[in-house]
Amino acid sequence: MKAGIVGLPNVGKSTLFNSLSNAKAQSANFPFCTIEPNIGVVNVPDKRLGVLADLVNPEKVIPATVEIVDIAGLVKGASKGEGLGNKFLGNIRETDAILHVLRCFEDDNIIHVDGSVDPLRDKETIDIELQLKDLETTEKRRDKILRAANTGNKDAQKELGVLDQIIAALEAALNVRSISFSYEDRINYVNTLQLITDKPVMYICNVSEDAAVGGNHFVNQIKEAVVTEKAQVLVLAVSIEADINELDSYEERQLFLEDIGLVEPGSAKLIRSAYHLLSLQTYFTAGEKEVRAWTVKKGATASQAAGVIHTDFEKGFIRAEVISYEDYSDLGSEQMVKQAGKIRVEGKEYIVQDGDVMHFRFNV
Numbered sequence: 001m002k003a004g005i006v007g008l009p010n011v012g013k014s015t016l017f018n019s020l021s022n023a024k025a026q027s028a029n030f031p032f033c034t035i036e037p038n039i040g041v042v043n044v045p046d047k048r049l050g051v052l053a054d055l056v057n058p059e060k061v062i063p064a065t066v067e068i069v070d071i072a073g074l075v076k077g078a079s080k081g082e083g084l085g086n087k088f089l090g091n092i093r094e095t096d097a098i099l100h101v102l103r104c105f106e107d108d109n110i111i112h113v114d115g116s117v118d119p120l121r122d123k124e125t126i127d128i129e130l131q132l133k134d135l136e137t138t139e140k141r142r143d144k145i146l147r148a149a150n151t152g153n154k155d156a157q158k159e160l161g162v163l164d165q166i167i168a169a170l171e172a173a174l175n176v177r178s179i180s181f182s183y184e185d186r187i188n189y190v191n192t193l194q195l196i197t198d199k200p201v202m203y204i205c206n207v208s209e210d211a212a213v214g215g216n217h218f219v220n221q222i223k224e225a226v227v228t229e230k231a232q233v234l235v236l237a238v239s240i241e242a243d244i245n246e247l248d249s250y251e252e253r254q255l256f257l258e259d260i261g262l263v264e265p266g267s268a269k270l271i272r273s274a275y276h277l278l279s280l281q282t283y284f285t286a287g288e289k290e291v292r293a294w295t296v297k298k299g300a301t302a303s304q305a306a307g308v309i310h311t312d313f314e315k316g317f318i319r320a321e322v323i324s325y326e327d328y329s330d331l332g333s334e335q336m337v338k339q340a341g342k343i344r345v346e347g348k349e350y351i352v353q354d355g356d357v358m359h360f361r362f363n364v
Contacts, residue, residue: 002068003274004094007126013070048329052329061290071095098196098202103122103206105218134176135167142167205219283356283357285359296308300351301352302352306360319346320359320360321359
C-alpha cells in the first residue's frame with residue numbers, strides 16, 4: 001500500500017519528501033529507508049508500540065510502515081503527454097492514495113509556474129488533467145460494452161448507466177470520489193476501472209511558519225472547496241519541517257516546536273494520516289523476541305491478520321488470543337491480563353480492532 005505525493009513544480013513537494021526521508025524528530029525509533037530514488041518506506045509513529053516495548057523489553061521493536069512515492073511534477077497538458085505527463089499519470093495510477101501538495105504561502109523568492117499564488121487554481125490544474133485521463137479510460141470502457149447493452153444485455157445496460165454517471169461528473173469537472181455509488185455498483189463496475197480521481201486524497205496545504213498552527217485564508221479556501229470530496233486537509237509548514245531536520249538533538253527539536261506552538265513535527269502527523277487514508281490499521285504481537293506492529297486493512301478478519309505474518313498461519317488457523325491494547329498497558333503484562341480474565345479467544349471471522357495485541361494458534 002503506497003501513497004503518492006503530487007503537485008505542481010515549486011509547491012514544496014520534493015522538500016516534503018526529503019523531510020519525510022530525514023525525519024530526525026522521530027529519532028531512531030522511526031527510521032526511513034530508501035528503496036528507490038523516488039520511493040521511501042516510512043515507519044508510522046505510534047506511541048503504543050513504545051509502551052508495549054517498555055513493558056515486554058524485547059530484543060527487537062518493529063513498527064508499521066507505509067510507502068511514500070515522490071511523483072514527477074505535473075504541467076498543463078499532462079493528460080495528452082505534455083512534460084512528464086505519461087510518467088506522472090502512470091505512477092499515480094499505481095498508488096493507492098494521493099497526497100496533493102498545494103502552495104499556500106507567499107514568497108517572492110520562490111517562483112510560481114503560473115506567476116502568482118492561487119492554490120484553488122493549482123488544484124484545478126491537476127484535477128483537470130486527472131479528470132481528462134479518467135474520462136478517456138471511462139469512454140474506452142463505454143465503447144467496449146455499448147454493443148452488448150444495445151442488444152439487451154442487462155448487466156451491460158447496468159454498467160452503461162454507471163459509466164454515463166461517471167462521464168457526466170467528469171465532464172462537469174467533478175472528481176469520481178465525490179460520486180455516491182451503491183456497494184454493488186462500486187464493486188462490479190467502478191473499482192475495476194481504477195480511476196485516478198476515485199483514489200482517496202489528502203490535500204497538504206504548505207504554509208509559512210506564521211500559519212503553521214492556525215492556517216490562513218488560502219487554507220480556508222481549500223477546506224471549503226473539497227467538502228464534497230470527503231477529503232482530508234492537513235496544514236503543514238514544509239520549510240519548518242526541513243529546518244527541524246537540521247537540528248541534531250531531540251531537545252533542540254522540541255524547543256523549536258514549542259516556540260512555534262506545535263506539539264510534534266507535522267511530518268509525524270502526515271505519516272499517520274496517510275496510513276489512515278489508505279484504510280490501514282495496526283495490530284501488535286508482543287513477546288521476548290520482538291514487539292511488532294502489523295498492518296492490516298480496516299475490516300480484516302483474524303485469519304486474514306494471521307496471514308499477514310505467514311500464509312501458513314491463515315491456512316491452518318485455529319484461534320486467536322486477543323488482548324486490547326488498553327488492558328495490556330493498564331495491567332502491565334500478559335500474565336496480569338490472564339489473571340484478570342481479559343484475554344479473549346476469537347475465531348477466524350473476528351474483525352480485528354486497531355490496537356489489538358494478538359497471539360495466533362494454528363496447525364498446518
